[in-house]
Amino acid sequence: MLIAIASIKLRDLFAVVMLFGIYSFMTATLFMDLDAVDVAFTEAAVGAGVTTVLMLSSLRLTTRWEKIPRHSPLLPLLVVGITGAALVYGTLDAPMLGDAQAPVHQHVAPRYIEQGPVEVGMPNMVTAVLASYRGYDTFGETVVIFTAGLAVLLLLGIQENPDTKPGRTAIGDQLVLRVLVKILIPLILLYALYVQFHGDYGAGGGFQAGVIFATGFVLYDLVFGDGNARLVMPPRWLHRLAALGVLIYGGVGVISLLGGKAFLDYSVLSHDPVHGQHLGVLLVELGVGITVFSIILAIFFAFSGRSRIR
Amino acid sequence: MNGLPGLYNDFIAIFLMMAGFYVVISQGNLVKKLVGLGLFQTSVFIFYISMGKVAGGNAPILTDGVEVYSNPLPHVLILTAIVVGVATTAVGLALVVRIQEAYGTVEEDDIQAQDDAEEWPDDTAQDSSKDTGPDANGSARS
Amino acid sequence: MSFLEHLPVLIVIVPLMAAPICVLLDRPRLAWLVALIAAFSSLFCAIALLSQVLDGSVISYELGGWAAPWGIEYRIDLLGAFVLLIVSAMAAAVLDFAKASVEHEIPTDRIARFYAAFLLALAGLLGIVATGDAFNVFVFLEISSLASYALISMGRDRRALNAAFQYLVMGTIGATFILIGIGFLYMMTGTLNMQDLAERLPAVADTNTVRAGFAFLTVGIGLKLAMFPLHLWLPNAYAYAPSIVSAFLAATATKVALYVMLRFMLGIFGVDFSLHEMPFAWILMVLGVLGILSGSLVAIYQDNVKRMLAYSSVAQIGYMVLGIAIATTAGVTAAVLHMFNHALMKGALFLALGAVVYRLGSVRLNDLSGLGWHMPWTMAAVVVGGLSLIGVPPTVGFISKWYLVIAVLEHGWWPLALVVLIGSVLALIYVWRVLEVAYLRPRPASAPPVSEAPLSMLIPVWLLVIANIYFGIATHLSVGSAERAAALLMGTAPMGGAQ
Numbered sequence: 001m002l003i004a005i006a007s008i009k010l011r012d013l014f015a016v017v018m019l020f021g022i023y024s025f026m027t028a029t030l031f032m033d034l035d036a037v038d039v040a041f042t043e044a045a046v047g048a049g050v051t052t053v054l055m056l057s058s059l060r061l062t063t064r065w066e067k068i069p070r071h072s073p074l075l076p077l078l079v080v081g082i083t084g085a086a087l088v089y090g091t092l093d094a095p096m097l098g099d100a101q102a103p104v105h106q107h108v109a110p111r112y113i114e115q116g117p118v119e120v121g122m123p124n125m126v127t128a129v130l131a132s133y134r135g136y137d138t139f140g141e142t143v144v145i146f147t148a149g150l151a152v153l154l155l156l157g158i159q160e161n162p163d164t165k166p167g168r169t170a171i172g173d174q175l176v177l178r179v180l181v182k183i184l185i186p187l188i189l190l191y192a193l194y195v196q197f198h199g200d201y202g203a204g205g206g207f208q209a210g211v212i213f214a215t216g217f218v219l220y221d222l223v224f225g226d227g228n229a230r231l232v233m234p235p236r237w238l239h240r241l242a243a244l245g246v247l248i249y250g251g252v253g254v255i256s257l258l259g260g261k262a263f264l265d266y267s268v269l270s271h272d273p274v275h276g277q278h279l280g281v282l283l284v285e286l287g288v289g290i291t292v293f294s295i296i297l298a299i300f301f302a303f304s305g306r307s308r309i310r
Numbered sequence: 311m312n313g314l315p316g317l318y319n320d321f322i323a324i325f326l327m328m329a330g331f332y333v334v335i336s337q338g339n340l341v342k343k344l345v346g347l348g349l350f351q352t353s354v355f356i357f358y359i360s361m362g363k364v365a366g367g368n369a370p371i372l373t374d375g376v377e378v379y380s381n382p383l384p385h386v387l388i389l390t391a392i393v394v395g396v397a398t399t400a401v402g403l404a405l406v407v408r409i410q411e412a413y414g415t416v417e418e419d420d421i422q423a424q425d426d427a428e429e430w431p432d433d434t435a436q437d438s439s440k441d442t443g444p445d446a447n448g449s450a451r452s
Numbered sequence: 453m454s455f456l457e458h459l460p461v462l463i464v465i466v467p468l469m470a471a472p473i474c475v476l477l478d479r480p481r482l483a484w485l486v487a488l489i490a491a492f493s494s495l496f497c498a499i500a501l502l503s504q505v506l507d508g509s510v511i512s513y514e515l516g517g518w519a520a521p522w523g524i525e526y527r528i529d530l531l532g533a534f535v536l537l538i539v540s541a542m543a544a545a546v547l548d549f550a551k552a553s554v555e556h557e558i559p560t561d562r563i564a565r566f567y568a569a570f571l572l573a574l575a576g577l578l579g580i581v582a583t584g585d586a587f588n589v590f591v592f593l594e595i596s597s598l599a600s601y602a603l604i605s606m607g608r609d610r611r612a613l614n615a616a617f618q619y620l621v622m623g624t625i626g627a628t629f630i631l632i633g634i635g636f637l638y639m640m641t642g643t644l645n646m647q648d649l650a651e652r653l654p655a656v657a658d659t660n661t662v663r664a665g666f667a668f669l670t671v672g673i674g675l676k677l678a679m680f681p682l683h684l685w686l687p688n689a690y691a692y693a694p695s696i697v698s699a700f701l702a703a704t705a706t707k708v709a710l711y712v713m714l715r716f717m718l719g720i721f722g723v724d725f726s727l728h729e730m731p732f733a734w735i736l737m738v739l740g741v742l743g744i745l746s747g748s749l750v751a752i753y754q755d756n757v758k759r760m761l762a763y764s765s766v767a768q769i770g771y772m773v774l775g776i777a778i779a780t781t782a783g784v785t786a787a788v789l790h791m792f793n794h795a796l797m798k799g800a801l802f803l804a805l806g807a808v809v810y811r812l813g814s815v816r817l818n819d820l821s822g823l824g825w826h827m828p829w830t831m832a833a834v835v836v837g838g839l840s841l842i843g844v845p846p847t848v849g850f851i852s853k854w855y856l857v858i859a860v861l862e863h864g865w866w867p868l869a870l871v872v873l874i875g876s877v878l879a880l881i882y883v884w885r886v887l888e889v890a891y892l893r894p895r896p897a898s899a900p901p902v903s904e905a906p907l908s909m910l911i912p913v914w915l916l917v918i919a920n921i922y923f924g925i926a927t928h929l930s931v932g933s934a935e936r937a938a939a940l941l942m943g944t945a946p947m948g949g950a951q
Binding site: 086087089090091092095102104105106107108109111112132133134135136137140141143144146147148150151153154155157239240242243246247250253254256257261262263264265266267 | 458461465468469471472473475476478513514515516517518521522523524561562565566568569572575579585587588591592594595598599601602605606632636638639640641642643644652656660661663664665667668
């Protein structure tokens with residue numbers, strides 16, 4: 001809470017962004033406490049990681065210091081007050097935290113918990129719901145990411161040849177960092193692959209894996225300078241890779257259609273419906289992973305490759 | 311109101327939501343607006359996840375010897391919502407960068423002032439002041 | 453399952469999958485062709501769906517093969533099919549027009565991605581309408597919103613960037629409010645499926661949580677709908693977006709938001725709760741009236757014609773909101789009917805302005821002097837569109853207003869009828885301002901010569917113009933569908949309740 005207040009008061013945007021990152025991380029620990037391991041994982045990777053890096057990259061392109069606002073804060077305060085009052089009013093009747101009798105736990109959800117591992121064939125119920133029961137939402141989510149990447153590329157263009165020379169790095173030449181990062185990167189990439197293909201048993205899945213995989217490249221780029229990371233992953237191919245990821249996900253759906261079942265019904269993929277579910281989940285998670293990885297990297301390149309125009 | 315302690319999480323979430331919402335509508339700096347938007351969204355996530363918690367429950371991953379699991383559905387919804395949040399932030403930041411390039415500032419008031427000057431220009435300046443975006447596609451007339 | 457049974461999902465999936473294909477192709481012409489084919493496939497699906505549900509039946513489609521409250525369901529009734537038809541038909545018309553206009557306004561290397569974003573916006577809007585799942589609405593809302601932010605920001609004027617940013621902030625607040633509202637509902641019922649929600653809500657309707665959920669959904673959707681006084685993002689967004697984007701969004705986005713409002717308020721909460729128990733109808737009525745008057749008044753003072761039309765949209769949304777607020781079948785009929793008719797007139801007008809931008813590069817009032825004699829076909833389209841906006845018979849505008857006034861007078865609320873009349877007079881003033889400049893003022897000698905827009909633009913514009921007149925005379929399809937959809941929503945006639 002204190003962090004939230006601080007971020008209202010501070011005028012140094014750099015500090016605001018860093019605080020926001022810390023706030024995200026604390027939210028992630030709170031999620032952990034509330035049993036939402038997958039969500040905590042994602043929030044830590046996305047909120048504390050990707051968002052912070054993106055915000056810092058764009059601060060580099062704008063200004064660090066905020067001006068003193070001239071408006072009177074009364075009207076916004078009033079609006080916020082009314083909204084807050086409505087929210088408090090709404091929660092007064094709401095079920096208590098942790099109440100097992102709450103309607104939320106009585107309807108719909110029990111089937112996920114009781115039948116999920118049997119019907120979809122994987123212990124992680126979150127993955128089962130995410131990729132199968134509500135697989136269409138996740139398809140939508142993949143498309144959201146794709147749309148965002150498309151939007152950023154439409155706005156900033158694809159940065160093919162950044163004006164930064166190889167060797168010139170964003171944070172200067174630091175030997176200790178270079179050695180550390182060299183050791184870390186293979187581990188990060190390996191870990192990403194583990195998260196990708198192990199999401200059906202433990203926490204994680206395509207989305208988290210894509211983020212982590214992209215983080216490996218981002219880290220390399222930050223420490224070793226522009227140029228090399230782009231040689232491995234040329235920006236002009238990234239958005240096509242992302243499109244491919246969406247098509248993999250949608251393609252699985254189309255195969256179900258051709259198999260005479262509903263869109264994204266994975267049971268057509270194999271003779272044994274449960275096995276088919278498993279295969280389908282793996283495939284769509286792969287699609288998600290590819291899209292997320294390439295879009296995050298493409299967005300990062302788009303920001304970092306742009307030089308400041310005054 | 312005997313239930314207040316049980317709603318503790320909700321109230322924290324509401325407070326954070328309002329803090330974020332306040333930042334969004336009161337601040338003039340576009341980057342800060344986006345931070346506020348992030349704050350606002352993240353607190354809604356807390357609100358949802360609190361809903362899914364079952365007292366004494368475990369993370370919804372099938373484990374031997376565990377009977378009570380928390381509700382996986384809010385988790386799934388929020389996973390999706392987090393993605394939506396970061397997507398929005400990314401697009402917003404890209405817009406901020408372009409605004410900085412086109413206007414030279416990311417303060418709402420300054421932008422407004424420049425727009426007003428453009429809306430009622432001195433007659434001669436009208437055409438030259440347009441098409442200032444770096445990606446403008448050549449001349450307006452063909 | 454036969455091919456026909458997959459129509460509900462195909463209508464969304466085809467444009468959705470066509471978008472990445474556009475990105476992969478990365479050739480402007482091919483991308484345009486793919487987009488066009490996708491839009492026409494959706495249009496075909498929409499027509500087929502409408503013909504299936506015309507008798508009042510409902511199509512349900514279980515995505516992933518999971519039954520409804522557990523999986524996500526697509527659920528299409530008459531109202532849904534009707535809105536699907538509006539959206540996909542406008543997309544097809546706009547894309548017909550798009551090729552030359554986009555090549556003119558968008559940098560060549562971005563055209564393919566521009567079409568991809570356009571398709572995503574289309575798929576998002578269609579997905580919102582087709583779905584029967586509350587959370588799925590949020591996901592597709594974000595797809596269409598993110599795509600529209602990108603599309604709007606592609607306008608050549610730098611103000612497009614600021615407009616897109618404002619829209620992004622307002623839109624995200626709206627979406628987050630909707631998310632909170634859905635959260636409250638979920639909290640009390642444990643389900644996200646709309647049908648299931650509708651069944652389970654009455655039992656818990658008398659709680660603060662449900663009332664708060666209702667309030668948050670209303671405000672959130674109101675923001676997306678640009679309902680007065682939450683409309684501030686709209687005028688600039690429409691004014692500075694690329695021509696075809698203005699035309700497409702003006703004709704569809706607010707309609708879909710209105711559909712979502714109808715679906716949540718009447719479909720899920722139910723008529724009794726929304727319109728009788730909550731003071732919702734009265735608030736809507738006041739806001740609708742204020743929207744009509746303020747939107748029309750501000751429109752009169754605009755120098756940018758696109759901006760003028762955008763403010764006029766705020767007023768037109770006011771008419772639709774007013775229709776819902778009357779809270780009778782006739783009122784909702786008028787609202788649904790005006791959705792269709794307004795899409796036709798705004799589509800025609802914004803496309804005609806797109807042709808003006810193509811030739812002239814500007815839509816400022818002063819630059820239009822004498823244009824009526826240099827671009828006769830384009831400006832004639834503006835004349836008909838304008839007449840429709842005012843509500844002159846035999847255009848569709850007249851039909852909408854006629855039904856709205858009838859619905860109002862059913863209650864004997866003649867002051868509201870007066871508001872509608874004043875709105876028309878104000879529309880007459882701002883439309884006249886454009887026509888006066890275009891026809892009565894000579895073109896200055898110093899102005900560069902202009903010629904008529906190319907045929908590829910005129911044909912789609914005139915198709916819409918003819919539709920404006922056709923549906924103003926042959927009202928069978930539009931009025932019939934609207935009446936029956938409204939009757940189904942209000943629960944007054946389960947089957948074929950048309951007169």
